[in-house]
Amino acid sequence: MAMPRPMRAATRRLPTPELILPQPERERPCETPADPDAEEAGPQRRCIVTRERGDKALMLRFALSPQRMVVPDLAAKLPGRGFWLSARADVVLAAQSRGAFARAARGPVTLPPDLLSVLRSGLARRVIDHLGLARRAGQAVSGFAKAREVVIAGRARLVIQAADGSDEECHRFLSGARDITAVRPLTAAQLGAVFGRDHAVHVAITPGRLAEALIADTARLAGVSAPGAGADRKDGQARLSRRGHD
Numbered sequence: 001m002a003m004p005r006p007m008r009a010a011t012r013r014l015p016t017p018e019l020i021l022p023q024p025e026r027e028r029p030c031e032t033p034a035d036p037d038a039e040e041a042g043p044q045r046r047c048i049v050t051r052e053r054g055d056k057a058l059m060l061r062f063a064l065s066p067q068r069m070v071v072p073d074l075a076a077k078l079p080g081r082g083f084w085l086s087a088r089a090d091v092v093l094a095a096q097s098r099g100a101f102a103r104a105a106r107g108p109v110t111l112p113p114d115l116l117s118v119l120r121s122g123l124a125r126r127v128i129d130h131l132g133l134a135r136r137a138g139q140a141v142s143g144f145a146k147a148r149e150v151v152i153a154g155r156a157r158l159v160i161q162a163a164d165g166s167d168e169e170c171h172r173f174l175s176g177a178r179d180i181t182a183v184r185p186l187t188a189a190q191l192g193a194v195f196g197r198d199h200a201v202h203v204a205i206t207p208g209r210l211a212e213a214l215i216a217d218t219a220r221l222a223g224v225s226a227p228g229a230g231a232d233r234k235d236g237q238a239r240l241s242r243r244g245h246d
Contacts, residue, residue: 045084048104049091057216060085060092060119060224062101069110070101074122074220081105087223092116116224123221127185127214131160131194131203134210140203142195144173147204151177157207158215162188165201173202183218 045056056076062085063071063078071078083104085091092115095101101109112118134140141147150156151174159182161170174182188199195203205211 047086047091048083048100049095049098050086052086054086056084058087058219060087060220064105064109067110068105068108070105070112072112072115072119072122074119074126074217087220089116089224092119092224119224120221123217123224124186124190126217127221128190128194130210130213130217131191131205134205134208134214135194137208137210139206139208139210140194141206142191142197142200142203144169144202147202148173150204150206151180154178155206156180156204157211158183158205160185160191160203160205160214160218162186162191162199162201164188169201181215183215183222185218185221 043056044053045059045061046053047059061073061076061078062083063073064081064083065071066080070083073082076082083101085095096111096115101111131140135142141150147156147159151159156177157180159174159177159180161173161182161184163184164187165184170182170184174180188201191201191203192199194200205214
């Protein structure tokens with residue numbers, strides 16, 4: 001009698017695992033920041049006319065209002081979209097005539113018709129305000145004898161002299177001074193008003209934050225003013241005169 005064949009266990013074939021290859025990551029399109037300030041980090045900014053980079057403390061910032069008005073932001077604190085210009089009269093005029101603000105804002109904008117005058121008066125006001133703060137803080141001394149004493153002692157960071165003062169007297173005041181910045185942004189009457197006098201010609205500013213703010217603002221004011229109004233012009237930059245000893 002034939003023996004029954006043993007039953008063969010059913011084998012179950014497992015599916016071959018599918019080999020999944022990693023897909024190359026798609027390149028994301030570059031995003032252009034809506035705010036020019038967002039792509040500018042650090043102490044420098046790029047001028048929308050010359051495309052040159054410069055110290056933002058020595059440049060001019062403009063903000064775009066919700067009504068698309070271009071507003072000078074001399075303190076660089078206004079919210080919203082910002083645009084930067086080199087502090088030069090020819091650059092400001094070029095920005096107006098060539099539509100640089102509209103191009104940077106990607107749309108029509110409204111500009112003050114007397115933009116240069118607005119900048120000059122605004123910067124002069126900032127100089128007067130900072131000078132008043134320095135006086136109240138005991139960091140500004142006026143008068144030929146008292147201010148010169150500070151200068152000769154080497155305690156002055158900045159000397160402000162009247163734009164309409166005597167050139168000979170201003171030179172005599174600075175004689176003997178070493179490596180000091182001297183500027184002439186305001187009239188004798190404007191300087192005098194800060195110190196409660198009819199006029200003042202010589203002011204010495206001691207080192208500090210206010211002195212640095214005054215140096216920056218007087219440089220910007222000289223840049224947007226006509227050549228010879230407060231400072232010499234050289235290479236498109238407002239040049240503050242520095243005196244060695246005579």
